[in-house]
Amino acid sequence: MKTIKTILVVGAGTMGKQIAGRAASKGYTVFLQDNSGQALQAAKLDFQKTPVASFITYCADLTSIDVSPDLIIENITEDLGAKRRLLKSLENAQLLTRDDVIVCTNTSDLLPSAISRQSDYKNRYCAMHFHSPEYGATVVDIMPHRRTDPDIAPRLSDFITSLDLDPIVLRKENPAYIYNNILNAMMDASVRLALQGVASEEEIDKAWMLNTQMEIGPFGMLDLIGLDTALAITRQRAKSSPKQWFGVRYLEKFVKQGKLGIKTGEGFYKYPNPSYKNLTVEKFRAISKPVE
């Protein structure tokens, strides 16, 4: 099994920089590519005085890369056409000719089978989904599609482990991976309860937090994700599942008022001191036995 040593990270946005930096810090040779000179320049500035600086090479043009990477991780915009065109560009730049190269897409919503449908390299193609670090999650979803060669997922799993992250390997392609599926179901149920007037958003969060002993409830999480982001995701889901429009209408009300959650200082809660923070972990205590 070919070891991964050289990595090409495509896209120098938040995610691309995070992955490039982490891989470089673990001793991988990293190429960071972006079509935007400005983005590349910003990344270079971010890294320049850090210990990883010497492990990262910046490139504006895919054809200028003179080594053959073992692993390519694409982090460009969440758009099917753009991701397909990128795959074609990688092919044109002769970066996919070695039959052990792996190409990954860091996508939240798209399916690797759909992106690689017209590619001759669909057997080397796999989704690898990093989570945003602000949620503190170490999970990386590795999701092969039906045509992905069977050696790819185990090689990626080893790679993720070497980054000190936690691989979750899916057995088959599934929209929204695992966690986001469960989270979406939880959010839908919560929004329905609020819309039906069963309880206030705050009371729903309280019920969730006190029962699970988590420090945040569904509406606090929506404020953290950003109500505009949540609206975009819900709208996307509503396209294939029209039942979801109730969630779109609900979130739109807040977004139209400029209430986007933490980033605007108000969403379901007011920040920086949302009322749910009063339910701290100290509050959590087991019901003592009847005879004490």
Added chain:
Amino acid sequence: MKTIKTILVVGAGTMGKQIAGRAASKGYTVFLQDNSGQALQAAKLDFQKTPVASFITYCADLTSIDVSPDLIIENITEDLGAKRRLLKSLENAQLLTRDDVIVCTNTSDLLPSAISRQSDYKNRYCAMHFHSPEYGATVVDIMPHRRTDPDIAPRLSDFITSLDLDPIVLRKENPAYIYNNILNAMMDASVRLALQGVASEEEIDKAWMLNTQMEIGPFGMLDLIGLDTALAITRQRAKSSPKQWFGVRYLEKFVKQGKLGIKTGEGFYKYPNPSYKNLTVEKFRAISKPVE
């Protein structure tokens, strides 16, 4: 607003004993009634050498209670007919004649409007749902129905607070309250992922645990609840929502094999050391910034 001082707890099972003991420990005068002499005797033995012993009076017959309780909390079997008959028995025993008495049903699945439909005392009737202490939850759901007098929920809320528990007041009647609604949605999504072969139960729990930093995932929770109990709940839900039969079929497979979860030593995991325990909180760590 009439203060609650004297409480009649009907049903001396696990829940009834827990509520009676807790109320007695807070200085309430408690009557504990059960039609089973054996259950009453067992409760008496449990409490006899405790500080609360002198606050609890045991009675086998509702008509033998010579004081008029301010609050009646019913904890009998989860059966509509049985709960309706009990309400009638309370009426026949002249326990509902005072117009400030409150009658609560500690039900998980039934609706107070349905139980009290044929009663003349539906305006004094309310659901008050305690959680099993083994989950460590302090939450008590207070759920009035459409005909419940408006003073009932605030009085119950004060009572629950006086027990050092956390009241969640619902604005209207809703099957499965708040938390169980969200939990059911989460469980359904998880079971679907497993049934579709997207990932193993263990991998699904791992995705949930690492993302939420909770110490247990959906399948670990099912093992804790008991797969027979989960099956009974899912079967009940399937009656009104036929889509739910997928969950019934899935759980039946385990129950038929005698795998009921923690209580039989095996469910989705083997006990006492289920593999998910390896994902301890020490494992949880934030993704460090790219430049460290």
